[in-house]
Amino acid sequence: MQKVLITGGSEGIGYAFAEYYSSIGSEVFLVARNRMKLIDIKNTLENKYHNAVNMICMDLSLQNSASTLYEQVKDENIDILINNAGCGYTERFWKIDIEKEEKMVMLNDMTLMSLTKLFFRDMKKRHDGVILNVSSTGAFQPGPYIAGYYASKTFVASYTRAVYEEAKEYGVRIYCLLPGPVATDFYRKSGVKAPMHAMKSDKVVAYTIKHMKKKCFIIPGVMNRIVRFLPESIRIYFIKKTKWKNIQKKRG
Numbered sequence: 001m002q003k004v005l006i007t008g009g010s011e012g013i014g015y016a017f018a019e020y021y022s023s024i025g026s027e028v029f030l031v032a033r034n035r036m037k038l039i040d041i042k043n044t045l046e047n048k049y050h051n052a053v054n055m056i057c058m059d060l061s062l063q064n065s066a067s068t069l070y071e072q073v074k075d076e077n078i079d080i081l082i083n084n085a086g087c088g089y090t091e092r093f094w095k096i097d098i099e100k101e102e103k104m105v106m107l108n109d110m111t112l113m114s115l116t117k118l119f120f121r122d123m124k125k126r127h128d129g130v131i132l133n134v135s136s137t138g139a140f141q142p143g144p145y146i147a148g149y150y151a152s153k154t155f156v157a158s159y160t161r162a163v164y165e166e167a168k169e170y171g172v173r174i175y176c177l178l179p180g181p182v183a184t185d186f187y188r189k190s191g192v193k194a195p196m197h198a199m200k201s202d203k204v205v206a207y208t209i210k211h212m213k214k215k216c217f218i219i220p221g222v223m224n225r226i227v228r229f230l231p232e233s234i235r236i237y238f239i240k241k242t243k244w245k246n247i248q249k250k251r252g
């Protein structure tokens, strides 16, 4: 039975991956902080699909959390690792709490990088395995009023594209998922509302599964694939305008 480890598997895009893999008979391992939510998801998925759902309650924004997680599951021979857990903040950069943003970088980048390395070593020995790192279309340009988050996602895209090249000769496939807006609770948590055109998580997952083949970058949504070819100055102008509006709305 295929074993799939999903960070941030209790909600949003991560949950949609958990549901997909459970539905095709995989055993899933879900990592998140909120135990009650994990228990809820475990019960829902096990009752619906009758495949084992394992919960790992852990804060991945803490230093060394990647090694702690790896030690807990290393004997399971994970076939697919989905580095999905992430967070971001929309605000003027100097107003975002330093500790919060440092934890964001730890979660979005440092933990993801270490997990990629730790699990790759085992996959390399087996000459088999898949790692999917979740970035964002925000990776393609700087984001005024969401500067730290976009920069953290640029890191994910650059790192993943590089290690994809190194890994392929060892039979391990490493992909980078770059979604545009997705209708999840992510927006509320980052202090704004999801845009009307946000994609559904299950659509993002279906597109990803279909495209985890040849290319490293997977970008769901036609508009998201087109927009990245506009001049950078235009993209930055629109992001600045939209995010500033978000901040104004937040203030009420």
Ligand SMILES: NC(=O)c1ccc[n+]([C@@H]2O[C@H](COP(=O)([O-])OP(=O)(O)OC[C@H]3O[C@@H](n4cnc5c(N)ncnc54)[C@H](OP(=O)(O)O)[C@@H]3O)[C@@H](O)[C@H]2O)c1
Binding pocket: 007, 008, 009, 010, 011, 012, 013, 014, 031, 032, 033, 034, 035, 037, 058, 059, 060, 061, 084, 085, 086, 087, 088, 107, 134, 135, 136, 137, 178, 179, 180, 181, 182, 183, 184, 185, 186, 187, 189
């Ligand atoms: N939604 C979008 O529009 C969008 C667009 C592009 C990219 N993305 C990326 O897609 C990924 C998933 O986003 P989403 O929209 O599905 O977010 P979400 O609905 O907010 O879900 C985030 C998941 O990550 C977990 N998580 C958050 N902080 C964690 C921590 N410190 N340690 C362990 N788990 C943690 C959450 O559970 P707990 O809170 O219980 O820990 C939850 O399961 C993120 O990397 C995000 O940057 C999202």
